[in-house]
Amino acid sequence: MYPLGYPPPILTIHGDKDKFVHYNHAIRLHQALAQAGVPNQLYTVSGAAHGGYSKHQKQEIYTTIKRFLIKQGIIRDAS
Numbered sequence: 001m002y003p004l005g006y007p008p009p010i011l012t013i014h015g016d017k018d019k020f021v022h023y024n025h026a027i028r029l030h031q032a033l034a035q036a037g038v039p040n041q042l043y044t045v046s047g048a049a050h051g052g053y054s055k056h057q058k059q060e061i062y063t064t065i066k067r068f069l070i071k072q073g074i075i076r077d078a079s
Contacts, residue, residue, distance in 0.1 A: 009039040009072040013061055015048030041068055 010033055014026035023044075030042040043064045045057050053061065069075040 007036075007038050009068070009074075011041050011043065011065065011068045013043045013045065013064070015045045015050060015053075017047055018050045020050040039072060 012026050012029060014021070014023055016023045026042055026044075030040060033040040041064075043061070045053060045061065048057060066075070070077050
């Protein structure tokens with residue numbers, strides 16, 4: 001059980017060119033979670049496949065993760 005509530009907030013990070021796990025799976029998961037009332041966010045890495053992100057993409061991903069965790073009250077904004 002998640003200590004801050006159940007179910008836990010979910011952040012999905014997915015490349016829209018992923019050939020291993022197709023992007024439409026991430027969209028369907030996001031929609032199903034939203035319909036179930038689960039706090040969630042889908043972050044799309046434009047032009048990315050399954051991993052192998054560029055330095056810029058990684059920076060954007062880390063920023064998205066931090067913002068998501070702050071929004072969910074899991075971490076505090078240290079800035």
